Amino acid sequence: MAVLQGRLVDRLEASGALTPGWRQAFLDVGRHLFLPDVVWASTSDGYERCDRTENPGRWLELAYSDVAIVTQWEDDADGGQREPTSSVSMPTMVASMLRDLDVHEGHTVWEGGTGPGWNAALLARRQGADAVVTVELDREVAAQAEANLRALDDAPTAVVGDAADGYPPRAPYDRGILTCSVREVPAAVIGQIRPQGVLVLPFAPLFGGGAVARLTAAGRTAEGPFTGSSAFMRMRQQRYQGPPVDDYLPGDWPGDAAQEYTTLSPLDVVDDWLASFVVGLAVPDAYYRRSDGDGMTTLWLFDTGVTSWATVDFVNGAERYEVRQSGPRRIWSEVEDIVRWWEKQGRPGFDRFGLTVDTDGGHRAWLDEPANPLPSVRG
Ligand SMILES: C[S@@+](CC[C@H](N)C(=O)[O-])C[C@H]1O[C@@H](n2cnc3c(N)ncnc32)[C@H](O)[C@@H]1O
Structure with missing residues (x-):
């Protein structure tokens, strides 16, 4: 031993x-x-x-x-x-x-x-x-x-x-x-760390990915960088299942959603722990389900407010992928916009991102410094 x-x-x-x-x-x-x-x-x-x-x-x-x-x-x-x-x-x-x-x-x-x-x-x-x-x-x-x-x-x-x-x-x-990982840092915990004290936690957005956050407390706020990738089981009450697809799309697919195309492979987003994390930081209320077939995958994207949905069809070897989006939000476009932004920044890693949280439930993610928040991609 x-x-x-x-x-x-x-x-x-x-x-x-x-x-x-x-x-x-x-x-x-x-x-x-x-x-x-x-x-x-x-x-x-x-x-x-x-x-x-x-x-x-x-x-x-x-x-x-x-x-x-x-x-x-x-x-x-x-x-x-x-x-x-x-x-x-x-x-x-x-x-x-x-x-x-x-x-x-x-x-x-x-x-x-x-x-x-x-x-x-x-x-x-x-x-x-x-x-x-x-x-x-x-x-x-x-x-x-x-x-x-x-x-x-x-x-x-x-x-x-x-x-x-x-x-x-x-x-x-x-x-x-x-x-245990959280997608929302509990307000009570922030308030119980002494000013200048440190709170370390695995932060895992709903969309996917996860990283350890090292936050320094300052009364009603706590702020600090992510230090590296993590994968923890979720705090039990923060697990999320989402309602059935029918709640988003009562009739047959594609409903009122017009045909569009994207050149961003949905699998390059959801199969990449870091890319998923960045999407989750920027679009905290988006989640997805996938159905995998032979050489193809359909990604269904939703918002927790149950207002909007999107599908993206990945086909092996294709150069572009069919997209359908419905509702007041364009969930796939939001995902694609933040991924394109992240690529333009040179694909920064976990440790270049950080988080500011407060006891009112506010969560703001940033790149390199708190004054540089992630761009808003909500359409
Ligand atoms: C990964 S395990 C913890 C590992 C452990 N600290 C160790 O020594 O290796 C996560 C634990 O968090 C617990 N947990 C989940 N939600 C919780 C909550 N809301 N309050 C307290 N514990 C919770 C789970 O029951 C589980 O035992």
Whole structure:
């Protein structure tokens, strides 16, 4: 175990994700202590299920691999697995978010999204148990985390509750870290970080993509850059399904939508994590569904206000793609305009974008500096 753990820690340090100040905590707090017997490791081909009782060697290897490990699934109506709902996060992600958090001795820390408790245990190991409070919504997950954390010398305060409320009894905090993604930064959390304090969170717009935001609080606002790509499970109440297509288009397709064409491949947008992110920052209420066929894909685009829809047909090898748009908004045109703008800027990466949020729910995304907001593309 110690060999596997040491190897992982060395690799995290060599990559720059793990800063020297976190090394000892990563060596002291075993990741395997937070895993149940049956786990699903996230791989490039899907999920690898592993049962400790059947294959203890592989189970331990996965515990010290740089992969996220799913520990809870939401079941669908037939008892099948629908969506992962809790996990022990990927070590690179945990280390780099803790690096971004920039804790100093004596800092108090609030965490939203305890999961099985590994990140909270790392924080408590470094900051001291009394300095850390962590909040988990799911009772079953919280009970498991509580048991995992209780077994440690430095057990932080673990609370069952909604991370969107922060945790007022111990506020304000010097540092805040969310480990489930949001498309709207909860106002209560912003207000509970001390001025000049830091809030680190995975921001994932509805349209797609995601990146870690490192916001500096200033009373009723918080502002700062994105530091790099991320993919986290969403804060449960911010998941969005959208109404059926009939609510947008009561009759047969294409309704009143005229035929248009675009030279921008819709797959170059939705299959690109960064491009999707930029679209999501600029058009926060747009979302899509896709249906894939043999060499072709239809992308349906919608707004959450249920006013407008668009379709774009991708065909393999085509030079232009058919577009239909209906409603007061031209959703595809909005998407295309922001992608063209982004291309004109030289396709800036995640770390050139930033976000300003306020306790009234305002969200403003910018490029390079707050004075340079993303252009408005809403027609
Ligand atoms: C990726 S896991 C957290 C990983 C964890 N912090 C670790 O140590 O690796 C995300 C967790 O956020 C929790 N969550 C989702 N929505 C929440 C909410 N509104 N309030 C608190 N927890 C929430 C989920 O139940 C899940 O356990």
